[in-house]
Amino acid sequence: MIESLRIANFRCFDDLQLSGLKLVNVLTGPNASGKTALLEAVLLGLRGTPGAITGQINPGRSQLLPGASPALVFVGGQPVLNPAAFEQTWNYLFGNKNEDPIEISYDDYERKSYLLKIYYTLDVPQQALVQMPATAALSDVKPIVFDRIRSGESAGKIIVLPNFSIVGSQEILGPVAFYFGPTLNYSELDNVSWYSRLRADNKEKVVEDALREQYPFIERIEVLSPAGIQSIWAILRFGKKRPLSLVSAGISKIVSILLGAASVTKGVVMVDEFENGIFYERYASFWQALIGVCRKNANQLFVASHSAECLRELANIINDNDKDFCLLRTARLDNKCEVESITGASMRDALMSGREIRG
Amino acid sequence: MGNSEEKIAHKIVILCEAPDDAVFLRQLLSHNGITGFNVFPNTDLTKSKGGGNTFWTESLNSVMGDPGFRNVRCIAIVTDSDTDPQEAFAKVRDGISKTSDLPSSRTTRRLPIPDALVNIKGDDPALVVITVPWADSPGCLESMCYEAASAGNPAMAKCVEDFMVCVDAGTWANANSKAKARLRVLVSGLYEKNPLIWFRDIWDKAPGIIPIGSGTFSKLVDFFKGLKTGYSP
Numbered sequence: 001m002i003e004s005l006r007i008a009n010f011r012c013f014d015d016l017q018l019s020g021l022k023l024v025n026v027l028t029g030p031n032a033s034g035k036t037a038l039l040e041a042v043l044l045g046l047r048g049t050p051g052a053i054t055g056q057i058n059p060g061r062s063q064l065l066p067g068a069s070p071a072l073v074f075v076g077g078q079p080v081l082n083p084a085a086f087e088q089t090w091n092y093l094f095g096n097k098n099e100d101p102i103e104i105s106y107d108d109y110e111r112k113s114y115l116l117k118i119y120y121t122l123d124v125p126q127q128a129l130v131q132m133p134a135t136a137a138l139s140d141v142k143p144i145v146f147d148r149i150r151s152g153e154s155a156g157k158i159i160v161l162p163n164f165s166i167v168g169s170q171e172i173l174g175p176v177a178f179y180f181g182p183t184l185n186y187s188e189l190d191n192v193s194w195y196s197r198l199r200a201d202n203k204e205k206v207v208e209d210a211l212r213e214q215y216p217f218i219e220r221i222e223v224l225s226p227a228g229i230q231s232i233w234a235i236l237r238f239g240k241k242r243p244l245s246l247v248s249a250g251i252s253k254i255v256s257i258l259l260g261a262a263s264v265t266k267g268v269v270m271v272d273e274f275e276n277g278i279f280y281e282r283y284a285s286f287w288q289a290l291i292g293v294c295r296k297n298a299n300q301l302f303v304a305s306h307s308a309e310c311l312r313e314l315a316n317i318i319n320d321n322d323k324d325f326c327l328l329r330t331a332r333l334d335n336k337c338e339v340e341s342i343t344g345a346s347m348r349d350a351l352m353s354g355r356e357i358r359g
Numbered sequence: 360m361g362n363s364e365e366k367i368a369h370k371i372v373i374l375c376e377a378p379d380d381a382v383f384l385r386q387l388l389s390h391n392g393i394t395g396f397n398v399f400p401n402t403d404l405t406k407s408k409g410g411g412n413t414f415w416t417e418s419l420n421s422v423m424g425d426p427g428f429r430n431v432r433c434i435a436i437v438t439d440s441d442t443d444p445q446e447a448f449a450k451v452r453d454g455i456s457k458t459s460d461l462p463s464s465r466t467t468r469r470l471p472i473p474d475a476l477v478n479i480k481g482d483d484p485a486l487v488v489i490t491v492p493w494a495d496s497p498g499c500l501e502s503m504c505y506e507a508a509s510a511g512n513p514a515m516a517k518c519v520e521d522f523m524v525c526v527d528a529g530t531w532a533n534a535n536s537k538a539k540a541r542l543r544v545l546v547s548g549l550y551e552k553n554p555l556i557w558f559r560d561i562w563d564k565a566p567g568i569i570p571i572g573s574g575t576f577s578k579l580v581d582f583f584k585g586l587k588t589g590y591s592p
Contacts, residue, residue, distance in 0.1 A: 331426075339463075340462050340463055343420075346420045346421070346423040347424050349417045349421040350422075351424075353417075353421040356366055358426070359426045
């Protein structure tokens with residue numbers, strides 16, 4: 001579980017330091033104040049791989065997907081690099097125009113430390129350059145390096161060459177992390193994989209019980225593949241079966257998050273815009289189910305929300321467990337983002353007294 | 360759930376015992392042109408009503424959770440002296456000591472705990488506790504208000520004392536109850552339109568009954584003027 005976190009030169013964060021992070025960390029604040037950027041930084045720091053950016057962070061922001069723009073273009077029949085395609089993949093991550101290295105470091109409660117540095121450099125091993133096209137001019141566009149350090153020792157560098165070739169092991173740096181963005185449609189492949197893993201270990205009940213308690217018309221869920229593509233299906237009362245995503249996008253979202261959280265231990269689960277797609281009367285039960293699963297599996301939770309109704313439901317859930325909660329309130333000051341950490345007790349009592357805590 | 364609709368917008372926050380106290384203090388500040396304060400009643404969060412000289416911990420925690428707390432430079436806690444100002448002060452100190460850590464934007468970790476009534480402690484934020492009528496006098500807000508109201512109505516005040524004798528209030532153990540009874544009878548006697556008028560409505564609907572400009576309140580006024588000069592000039 002992450003105890004403290006430092007984020008430097010990443011998006012809107014100059015040099016953010018947070019400590020005393022808890023089992024449940026609730027993020028709130030205005031638009032463009034850094035909530036999603038903070039979640040992205042946590043994800044990136046935990047994964048420590050370019051795939052976190054190309055596979056989740058950039059697509060989540062509707063930014064360039066790898067291959068959307070060719071890494072190489074042909075001029076006069078000769079291949080030359082297309083710097084824009086490469087640089088646009090990474091440039092948005094840097095906090096300033098100088099492209100000072102991004103640094104994301106964190107310490108966990110078991111005294112392990114992790115550091116990820118991301119920077120452009122021409123200083124890459126010659127063997128890496130073998131993968132570059134013969135005509136590529138490195139002076140035009142520099143490779144980007146993911147330099148990873150675990151408890152003071154190198155955990156390997158990952159180099160992404162300007163033609164998007166990757167050199168180095170893409171082993172994740174820290175604990176397993178799942179990021180659920182503001183959209184409602186998460187990967188069905190992940191859902192199937194998580195459910196299957198839980199089912200194999202006879203642990204799917206925790207998700208099904210939570211689901212049935214709130215939506216009694218759903219008896220259970222199952223992985224089916226009537227058309228040859230596996231997906232999660234809802235087995236409704238009286239025997240009807242429907243793909244879960246067709247029953248309700250909101251319920252499907254809840255199931256995805258619960259499946260992800262239940263299928264990992266000592267990991268980190270991040271949910272952006274928690275309230276999206278969920279009926280207000282279900283906020284409390286969703287909070288309870290998710291926090292319950294995370295507590296049972298020792299997973300740390302980072303949840304962002306804009307909804308006062310949704311946040312208010314937390315007051316009774318925090319109750320006497322205030323030491324397990326903290327509020328991270330983001331704000332944009334002088335065009336930079338800052339985060340203020342507020343204790344679980346303050347969050348609970350402010351919510352109980354009807355205060356506006358969102359900023 | 361309580362209902363603190365007002366957000367913190369000023370550098371000085373006053374926490375007092377109940378909504379009625381908050382209305383009085385807002386009137387007092389406004390009448391004297393003292394700006395730059397938010398006044399919040401202490402609240403029993405479980406019952407959504409005034410918390411008296413308890414629930415300071417929860418109320419302070421709640422204030423610390425407000426986004427506007429970032430700019431607060433001073434917290435003033437106003438409580439009744441009751442029979443012993445030092446005893447009342449000890450209860451507040453106990454409440455402060457049980458609050459959670461301050462938000463991370465502060466340079467210190469915990470709220471300061473004043474050593475004595477009226478003494479300001481700390482600076483990020485500063486914290487001060489006062490009792491009413493004052494640190495050297497037993498009593499409560501209602502006893503102050505009665506003193507202010509009865510000064511302009513000596514004949515009515517005599518009737519009130521006769522009433523107190525008649526109902527054998529001398530045997531009442533709680534001095535604050537006597538003060539509240541006196542004020543209630545006086546206000547009822549002076550306000551035929553609605554003898555059951557809420558205390559908090561007096562200054563809007565019958566402003567002359569408890570003269571907010573009375574010298575009875577001058578120590579409070581001077582104290583708040585001093586806070587304004589120091590923390591919200």
